[in-house]
Amino acid sequence: MKLMVDKIKRYAKIYLVFVRFSIVHWMEHRADFWLRIIPQAFGIVATFFTLIFLYTKVNNIAGWTEPELILLFGTFNVINGVTFGLNIHNIAKVNFYVHTGLLDLILLNPVSSQFAVSSSSGINFPQAAPIIPGVIMIAYALSKLGIDASFVTLFGYAVMLVCSCIIAYSLWLITLTTSFWIGRVDGLHEVFISVFQIARNPIEIFGKGMQVVLFTVIPVALLSYAPTKLLLGDYPWLFVFASIAAAVISFLLARWFWGFGLKRYSSVSS
Numbered sequence: 001m002k003l004m005v006d007k008i009k010r011y012a013k014i015y016l017v018f019v020r021f022s023i024v025h026w027m028e029h030r031a032d033f034w035l036r037i038i039p040q041a042f043g044i045v046a047t048f049f050t051l052i053f054l055y056t057k058v059n060n061i062a063g064w065t066e067p068e069l070i071l072l073f074g075t076f077n078v079i080n081g082v083t084f085g086l087n088i089h090n091i092a093k094v095n096f097y098v099h100t101g102l103l104d105l106i107l108l109n110p111v112s113s114q115f116a117v118s119s120s121s122g123i124n125f126p127q128a129a130p131i132i133p134g135v136i137m138i139a140y141a142l143s144k145l146g147i148d149a150s151f152v153t154l155f156g157y158a159v160m161l162v163c164s165c166i167i168a169y170s171l172w173l174i175t176l177t178t179s180f181w182i183g184r185v186d187g188l189h190e191v192f193i194s195v196f197q198i199a200r201n202p203i204e205i206f207g208k209g210m211q212v213v214l215f216t217v218i219p220v221a222l223l224s225y226a227p228t229k230l231l232l233g234d235y236p237w238l239f240v241f242a243s244i245a246a247a248v249i250s251f252l253l254a255r256w257f258w259g260f261g262l263k264r265y266s267s268v269s270s
Contacts, residue, residue: 018121019123022121022122022125026125036127040127040129040130048133048137051066051069064204067144067145068145068232070137070141071137071145071232072225074133074134074136074138074141075134075138075161075228082161082165085128085131086165087118098179098265099179103117118169142231147231147232147233156240157227159240159243160230160243161227163243163247164223164243167222167243169251169254170251171219171250174257175188176188177257177258195218196223222242226242
C-alpha cells in the first residue's frame with residue numbers, strides 16, 4: 001500500500017512539472033493563446049444563441065426543453081474542455097512519436113510510457129477553456145429549471161463527469177494505438193473527433209438501434225447525456241455505477257491495448 005501511495009505521489013509531482021512548463025509556454029505565447037481561445041469562445045456563444053433562437057420557434061426538441069438542452073450542452077463543454085485540455089492534445093502526438101522514433105526516447109524514461117504520452121505537454125489551456133462557459137451554462141440551466149440539486153446528486157453527477165473523461169480518454173488512446181500497425185492514423189483521429197461531437201446531442205434524435213450502439217459499442221451517450229439525465233432526475237443511480245464500470249473497463253482495455261501495441265513496436269533505428 002505504501003509503495004502505491006509513493007508511486008502516486010511521484011507521478012503527481014512529475015505531472016505538476018509538466019503543468020508548470022505548459023503554463024510558462026502559454027505565458028510566453030500570449031498572442032497564440034488568444035488567437036486559439038477566441039474562435040472557441042465564438043463557437044460556444046454562437047451555439048448557445050442558436051439554441052435560444054430555435055426555442056423561439058419550437059417548444060421542445062426530441063422532448064428536451066430549452067434549459068434542459070443548455071444543461072446538456074454545458075455538460076458536454078465541461079467534458080470537452082477537460083478531455084481535450086488535459087489529455088487529447090497529448091495523445092494526439094502518439095502517431096508522430098511512433099513514426100519519427102521519438103517514442104524510443106519516451107520508452108527510456110523511468111516512468112510509464114502511457115503516462116508520458118498522455119501528459120508530457122501538460123495542459124493545453126485554450127482547449128481547456130470550454131470548461132468555464134460549460135459551468136456557467138450548467139448553473140444557468142439549473143436556475144432556469146428551478147432544480148435545487150442535493151449534495152448527493154451533485155456528487156453522483158461529478159463522479160459521472162470524471163468517468164466520462166476517462167471513457168473518452170481511453171477510447172481515444174485505443175484509436176491512436178492502432179498506429180503501431182496501420183501507419184498514419186490522422187484520418188481516424190479526425191473521425192473520432194466527429195463521433196465525439198455526438199455527445200452534445202440528445203440521443204432521442206436517433207433511432208432505437210442507433211441509441212443502443214451509442215450506449216454500448218461506441219458509448220458516447222454515457223459521456224454527457226447520462227450525467228445530464230441524472231441531474232434532471234430522469235435516471236436512477238444505477239447509471240452512476242454503470243458509468244464507473246464502463247470507465248474502469250475502458251481504461252483497463254486501453255492500458256492492455258497500449259502494452260500490446262508496444263510489444264509490436266519496432267524502433268526506427270532497428
